[in-house]
Amino acid sequence: MSRSSTRGVSRRALLAASVSAAAAMSAIALMPGGVAEALRAAGGRPGQALGQAIIDRVGLRTAVALVREHEAVFAGASAESLSGAIAADFRAGRTMRVDGWMLSRTECAACVASVLAT
Amino acid sequence: MAAFIDALTEGLPEEIQADVCIVGGGMAGHTIATQLSNTPLRILVLESGGLDIEGATQGLYLGNNTGLRYHDLGHCRLRYLGGTSNHWAGFCRPNDEMDYLGRPELGLPAWPINQAELTPYIERAASLLGLRFEGFDPRYQFERAGFRPSELMDTHSDTLVTKLFQIAGTLRATELFPLQDLPNVQVLLHANVTHIQLTPNGQQVDHVVVKTLDGKAGRARAPVFILATHGIENARLMLASNDIAPDGIGNASDQLGRNFMDHVYVHCSQFVPVAGRFPLAYDMKEQGARRLNFNLGLSEETLRREGLLQIYCRFRPIDLLKTQRLAFRHLNEGFFQPFDTALLEDIAAVASSLGNSARVVGEKLGMDPPPPELYLLDLRIEQAPNPNSRITLSEELDELGNRRADLHWELTELDYHTFQRGQEIVASELSALGVGRFQLDELTPEFINERVIGHYHHTGTTRMSSDPGQGVVDADCKVHGVGNLYVAGSSVFPTAGYSGPTMTLMSLAIRLADHLKETHV
Numbered sequence: 231m232s233r234s235s236t237r238g239v240s241r242r243a244l245l246a247a248s249v250s251a252a253a254a255m256s257a258i259a260l261m262p263g264g265v266a267e268a269l270r271a272a273g274g275r276p277g278q279a280l281g282q283a284i285i286d287r288v289g290l291r292t293a294v295a296l297v298r299e300h301e302a303v304f305a306g307a308s309a310e311s312l313s314g315a316i317a318a319d320f321r322a323g324r325t326m327r328v329d330g331w332m333l334s335r336t337e338c339a340a341c342v343a344s345v346l347a348t
Numbered sequence: 349m350a351a352f353i354d355a356l357t358e359g360l361p362e363e364i365q366a367d368v369c370i371v372g373g374g375m376a377g378h379t380i381a382t383q384l385s386n387t388p389l390r391i392l393v394l395e396s397g398g399l400d401i402e403g404a405t406q407g408l409y410l411g412n413n414t415g416l417r418y419h420d421l422g423h424c425r426l427r428y429l430g431g432t433s434n435h436w437a438g439f440c441r442p443n444d445e446m447d448y449l450g451r452p453e454l455g456l457p458a459w460p461i462n463q464a465e466l467t468p469y470i471e472r473a474a475s476l477l478g479l480r481f482e483g484f485d486p487r488y489q490f491e492r493a494g495f496r497p498s499e500l501m502d503t504h505s506d507t508l509v510t511k512l513f514q515i516a517g518t519l520r521a522t523e524l525f526p527l528q529d530l531p532n533v534q535v536l537l538h539a540n541v542t543h544i545q546l547t548p549n550g551q552q553v554d555h556v557v558v559k560t561l562d563g564k565a566g567r568a569r570a571p572v573f574i575l576a577t578h579g580i581e582n583a584r585l586m587l588a589s590n591d592i593a594p595d596g597i598g599n600a601s602d603q604l605g606r607n608f609m610d611h612v613y614v615h616c617s618q619f620v621p622v623a624g625r626f627p628l629a630y631d632m633k634e635q636g637a638r639r640l641n642f643n644l645g646l647s648e649e650t651l652r653r654e655g656l657l658q659i660y661c662r663f664r665p666i667d668l669l670k671t672q673r674l675a676f677r678h679l680n681e682g683f684f685q686p687f688d689t690a691l692l693e694d695i696a697a698v699a700s701s702l703g704n705s706a707r708v709v710g711e712k713l714g715m716d717p718p719p720p721e722l723y724l725l726d727l728r729i730e731q732a733p734n735p736n737s738r739i740t741l742s743e744e745l746d747e748l749g750n751r752r753a754d755l756h757w758e759l760t761e762l763d764y765h766t767f768q769r770g771q772e773i774v775a776s777e778l779s780a781l782g783v784g785r786f787q788l789d790e791l792t793p794e795f796i797n798e799r800v801i802g803h804y805h806h807t808g809t810t811r812m813s814s815d816p817g818q819g820v821v822d823a824d825c826k827v828h829g830v831g832n833l834y835v836a837g838s839s840v841f842p843t844a845g846y847s848g849p850t851m852t853l854m855s856l857a858i859r860l861a862d863h864l865k866e867t868h869v
Contacts, residue, residue, distance in 0.1 A: 313782060320780035330617075330787040332775050 239291050247294040247346050281341035283328050293342045300339040352528060356538040360564040366392035368864065369568050371541045371556060372576035374431020375850060376836035376857045378521035380574060383861030385530040387869050392568060394539045394558060397428030404561055408746045415756040416797060424804045425578050429537065430522040432578055432804065438516040439641060440479055440851040442470045446648050447845030454655060454762060455732060457842045460814040460823035469855035476524065477516040477851065486510040486642060490629060493638050499627035507650050507777045511660065511846065513641035542748050544589040544597055553833045559748050572868060576836040579806025583739040583839060584753040598820045598827035605739035605809050608757060609844040610802035613728035616791060617771065619663060620722060621784040628719060632664045645846065646773060657762060658730040658846040659770035665720035671697050672704045727771055730844040732762045739809055767791045805849050807841040825860050836860060
């Protein structure tokens with residue numbers, strides 16, 4: 231990530247988010263069906279590009295907070311627990327629109343995490 | 349044999365007498381005439397058109413759209429024997445129980461009859477259409493069509509409900525109910541009813557005025573008249589017959605012509621299914637091959653909690669192979685032709701997506717095509733009754749000297765809200781079930797207004813109500829305040845409900861015929 235894009239976010243928060251991101255990256259691979267796979271089939275933008283779009287939209291601080299908010303979800307996540315978290319998000323209205331895509335906050339956190347981890 | 353008389357070629361009597369005079373030879377008129385055929389009653393059917401579509405008669409239906417963009421009034425209804433059944437697609441389903449109950453919090457009036465009362469007539473209508481009543485059960489059809497009942501979304505969700513339309517095999521009223529076989533039925537073709545003449549006290553119909561396009565005129569008299577000329581014309585004729593009742597016949601409620609409703613739909617958004625998780629039963633192309641229509645509605649609890657009208661969602665597959673299919677076709681057709689540089693574009697199309705091209709080749713070789721990867725949403729709602737959405741009399745006259753109909757069509761905030769929120773709920777629930785993901789259009793009023801299309805389901809303009817202050821006809825479809833005038837067809841529906849109108853209007857027509865048998869035979 232560029233220096234300019236980290237403005238206003240402490241190094242400690244970024245480091246913590248990166249730790250979460252690493253966990254989220256492995257969690258993304260467990261996601262049943264795979265958001266990225268589905269989006270790619272439609273010519274959409276896979277997870278990392280979506281993650282950047284989220285950061286651009288909400289700002290880095292909020293995006294990092296989104297990832298931190300889901301630390302517990304990503305830590306030791308199984309396909310089943312992730313599915314459950316995603317389903318609960320959709321049913322509770324915890325969603326975000328990114329390029330028109332309706333995604334759960336858990337998925338959005340994972341997409342942001344995939345950016346932070348690079 | 350019944351008499352089919354063509355008023356244009358065989359003359360129009362000055363006076364015609366019958367026991368029951370049915371104005372309009374569409375699905376409602378045919379149903380009633382057939383149901384009364386086993387009685388001693390002499391039935392007269394007055395049909396404006398001939399046996400096939402003709403420009404001069406069809407032109408009588410021209411009118412103006414003064415509100416939201418809508419179909420051309422001269423095209424969305426047909427004016428010859430069989431009426432609008434001549435372009436009916438055959439989709440049938442009984443309305444839901446909640447459609448009859450009314451939802452005053454949303455401005456939806458109750459029907460003066462409930463589902464239990466109408467069900468026996470719906471069963472008879474379904475039978476006449478060659479449909480099994482149990483066939484409306486999605487589980488029944490899922491199994492028959494070779495789908496697993498476990499694939500029904502209802503199995504996994506309290507929010508989504510699968511609803512099913514069966515498609516009738518015989519569609520035309522003239523084929524379903526051949527009137528020429530009925531000895532007590534006389535059909536007068538090219539006989540345009542231009543005026544309903546009330547008695548001076550306004551409480552009875554004395555006669556109707558009948559005219560031909562070549563200038564002949566006559567009168568038809570009967571103890572009972574049934575107006576069955578479709579949702580727009582029923583209202584127009586009653587509004588225009590205003591010499592005794594200046595606001596129109598049966599219009600003490602000021603509801604005549606108002607509350608024009610259709611089932612309206614938009615194509616929008618995109619749905620990407622997760623491979624193997626989206627049941628093909630909900631794929632519109634798969635359904636078409638089976639002559640069934642499975643669609644997703646919202647549960648009654650969800651509709652009531654969210655304050656939404658009935659909404660349904662269908663999934664229209666987008667052909668991602670279209671470019672390559674066309675390219676291969678061009679290459680095949682042009683193989684033995686002199687070289688054309690346009691073929692270079694086709695070669696590029698094939699080369700640009702070898703995966704898609706391989707799939708097209710696979711199809712040609714008889715391999716099963718892969719399931720679709722992308723769908724367009726087909727969202728349809730029932731419209732809310734809106735008194736400002738209405739039929740009025742135009743200042744323009746038709747060739748018979750009658751004022752034409754103007755349609756001022758509007759949607760309400762509730763209609764727009766139902767589209768937007770209904771889409772969100774469907775998308776959220778299917779996403780929660782892991783079936784796929786949605787790229788959603790924002791269904792703003794502007795978006796809807798640009799794209800919304802009606803289904804030719806013209807309802808509400810002479811609506812039923814037990815209260816003469818709220819409707820035009822009563823629970824027996826008799827016009828309030830007029831002792832011998834009935835209205836048949838979907839114009840009597842107080843609400844549009846979930847389903848298309850044809851089978852329901854047939855059931856009401858059967859019910860009306862039974863009522864007349866009890867009271868007039």
